[in-house]
Amino acid sequence: MYKEPIFLQPKFQERIWGGKKLHTEFNYTIPNDQTGEAWVISAHPNGPSVIKNGPLAGKTLADAWNDHGELFNKSKDNHEEYPLLVKILDANDDLSVQVHPNDTYACEVEGVPYGKTECWYVLSAEPGAELVIGHHAKTKDELTAMVENQNWDTFLRRVKVTAGDFVYVPSGTIHAIGKGIVILETQQSSDITYRVYDYDRTDSVGNKRELHLDRAIEVTEVPHQDADKEQSVSTVHQLTVKKLVEEKYFTVYHWHLFGQASELKLNQDFLQLV
Amino acid sequence: MIDGEATLTVDGKTFEVEKGSHFILPHGLSDYDLSGDAEFIVSHV
Numbered sequence: 040m041y042k043e044p045i046f047l048q049p050k051f052q053e054r055i056w057g058g059k060k061l062h063t064e065f066n067y068t069i070p071n072d073q074t075g076e077a078w079v080i081s082a083h084p085n086g087p088s089v090i091k092n093g094p095l096a097g098k099t100l101a102d103a104w105n106d107h108g109e110l111f112n113k114s115k116d117n118h119e120e121y122p123l124l125v126k127i128l129d130a131n132d133d134l135s136v137q138v139h140p141n142d143t144y145a146c147e148v149e150g151v152p153y154g155k156t157e158c159w160y161v162l163s164a165e166p167g168a169e170l171v172i173g174h175h176a177k178t179k180d181e182l183t184a185m186v187e188n189q190n191w192d193t194f195l196r197r198v199k200v201t202a203g204d205f206v207y208v209p210s211g212t213i214h215a216i217g218k219g220i221v222i223l224e225t226q227q228s229s230d231i232t233y234r235v236y237d238y239d240r241t242d243s244v245g246n247k248r249e250l251h252l253d254r255a256i257e258v259t260e261v262p263h264q265d266a267d268k269e270q271s272v273s274t275v276h277q278l279t280v281k282k283l284v285e286e287k288y289f290t291v292y293h294w295h296l297f298g299q300a301s302e303l304k305l306n307q308d309f310l311q312l313v
Numbered sequence: 314m315i316d317g318e319a320t321l322t323v324d325g326k327t328f329e330v331e332k333g334s335h336f337i338l339p340h341g342l343s344d345y346d347l348s349g350d351a352e353f354i355v356s357h358v
Contacts, residue, residue: 043323100337110339293354294353302346303344303345305338305340305342305345309338309339312336313354
């Protein structure tokens with residue numbers, strides 16, 4: 040049906056921590072100056088991408104997945120949703136400290152098919168910019184006490200990042216993207232977030248965003264284990280491929296093209312390029 | 314695409330892509346060529 044790539048129109052999400060870099064750095068037409076996320080490859084009901092070209096132009100990626108499974112080598116008995124979601128995030132301010140459930144918890148407690156394991160490639164970072172990744176509690180009791188007493192400086196594990204850094208964030212990992220970072224996120228297609236701490240911020244009408252402490256404590260892995268991944272590099276013609284992660288839910292690469300790469304083969308069911 | 318400009322050629326058709334472009338290569342696509350100076354983050358299940 041498609042003898043060409045499927046180009047997609049991103050879906051933008053306004054966030055209290057969003058900014059303008061999705062326009063200034065990526066030339067997207069953004070809806071306002073607090074645009075936090077571009078969902079660039081998405082079949083999620085909260086922000087599906089629309090196909091721009093070919094016979095399915097105007098349809099959503101979810102429509103294509105449901106009605107034209109052959110485009111993804113989807114087996115006939117696979118009734119699950121499109122598995123992946125790719126976003127670009129502009130953290131003009133700190134994102135909340137949060138954690139996501141795994142598949143089992145998401146299914147049993149939230150009634151959705153996927154939990155959320157994600158990974159980040161840092162596109163740009165202002166000097167000194169930091170992420171939260173993991174925590175310092177050694178037991179669940181210690182974690183509960185630190186959260187309830189709001190000992191954030193003791194509890195949270197902060198890491199400085201620069202452009203080109205890669206971070207794997209399995210479900211159950213406490214995390215936050217810090218101010219001044221633009222990140223590309225590849226994740227399971229899920230929108231379930233348990234917010235732990237939001238810096239006591241209020242929106243334009245004085246409301247704080249909801250916290251979900253009980254569920255967050257329940258799904259957080261203790262103790263935190265850093266997920267260092269081996270990265271392999273290979274060069275074919277003038278294309279250098281660095282494998283960033285190969286895990287249960289996705290494999291992610293950085294490709295650097297510096298000339299010509301011919302007769303590349305599509306060895307996977309389908310490939311997402313962002 | 315996270316940086317640069319490139320030309321993607323598939324099945325005799327060419328597509329100019331640049332920073333901010335993003336797309337899926339669907340199942341059954343024939344071999345393809347890339348030329349240019351560019352960076353991508355590429356993923357699959």
